Amino acid sequence: MANPLFQQNIISISDLTREQMELIVRTAERLKCEPPPPLLKNKVVASCFFEASTRTRLSFETAILRLGGTHIGFDNDANTSLARKGESLADSVKVISSYTDAFVIRHPREGSARLASEFTSVPVINGGDGANQHPTQTLLDLFTIFECQGKLDELNIAFVGDLKYGRTVHSLAQACSLFKCRFFFISPEALAMPDYILEELDEKGIEYQVSQSIEDVINDVDIVYMTRVQKERFDETEYKHMASKYILTAEMLKDVRKNLKILHPLPRVDEITVDVDKTPYAYYFEQAQNGIYARQALLALVLNETL
Amino acid sequence: MANKLLVEAIRKGTVIDHIPAGQGIKILKQLHLVDGNEKITVGFNLPSQEIGLKDLIKVENRIFTESEANELSLFAPSATINVIDNYVVKDKFTMSTPKTLEGVFDCPNSNCISLHEPVTSYFKVSKKHESIYLKCKYCEKTFSKDIVAGL
DSSP: OOOTTTTOOBOOGGGOOHHHHHHHHHHHHHHHHSOOOOTTTTOEEEEEESSOOSHHHHHHHHHHHHTTOEEEEESSGGGSHHHHHOOOHHHHHHHHHTTOSEEEEEESSBTHHHHHHTTOSSOEEEEEETTTBOHHHHHHHHHHHHHHHSOOTTOEEEEESOTTTOHHHHHHHHHHHTTTOEEEEEOOGGGOOOHHHHHHHHHHTOOEEEESOHHHHGGGOSEEEEOOOOGGGSOHHHHHHHHGGGOBOGGGGTTOOTTOEEEOOSOOSSSBOGGGGGSTTBOHHHHHHHHHHHHHHHHHHHHOSOO | OTTOOOOOOOSEEEEEEEEETTSHHHHHHHTTGGGSSSOEEEEEEEEETTTEEEEEEEEETOOOOHHHHHHHHHHOTTOEEEEEETTEEEEEEEOOOOSEEESSSOOSOTTBGGGTSSOOOEEEEEEETTEEEEEETTTOOEEEHHHHTTO
């Protein structure tokens, strides 16, 4: 029987069912344990990054190469027909995808991956569309949580930092709500979790709590998901006063649960002090590495009828 | 006779009736009804047995398209549209909130790809606490109907 993701687009985390997410997580786990099988042999994948990206692009391209495939594409659109000759994104997608078996796209405008999927018959994987979605980040986060906790269900997860603008926290909260996790939201008031996410959680009957400081909740959670509070969103005095509340230090980890793991989509600036790196709770570099396995799993599933 | 409305009958065109009071002016604006040269008769705050007060719009020589009817349904879901031909009601239908809206309004998100590429806008329509919301298929943002309609 064909796997349910075969030839499917991966555009938005809200398009995926719990079962599909579990399939991706299990496949990533398998690919991490085994020497990589040539699941993309003779496959060419377009890797079209219309804006700069380091981790996402490199981990996608590594994933393709590790599974025996090849990629074509670009890491910014400065020298493409779009930028230089005014070609539409729709036409670019039509042409480039006709050379390839799958199309990975990152683009600064929201909805670009969905649009791309309407102009090609090959599967489109969204590598980030503006402030909207970044589903492969969410899937690698889910895989990392599964890997370090042994389960996805009923975990206590704290989200810290910029919860308003961070697409990763929105998507991860939506994904984890399918697994009945309990959430703790810790952010400056101006960067609180948007109401529409809270309404969705209310509708699903998901428990959550809004807290003012990391210390209030850190001893009761299994995962702390840190994000960066961006300086440019505040004036300097306000930032200095407020940012210190959202910095995680090793000192704060004295009485935490043994299974606690700290995640961060990276890059970090100063919201996790470097002394945390040496503690057994730091898991953000493993998380970054897992980007390869989660993306391998996705590509393998969309390009292989059976695995 | 006291409750009878004395509004001139039209030979051919459309009568939008049972518009909730206050919405008539929005419909005139949204459907650009006053931009053309056709004769328009409007009535605001008219007595209605069903809804207390209602607005009413008669447009001569114009038959509403499906997409115009869809736009209309967002402002006045309880309104009725009467298509008139030779002074007789030829067709009559009641509005209901559509499940989707295609190509009617632009997405209000200036960074939405649908504004910059050759595609038509597409929204999923939902109702929450008696308010209507539209979610763009592309950028996945949800807006209240007034924001999408630019009111």
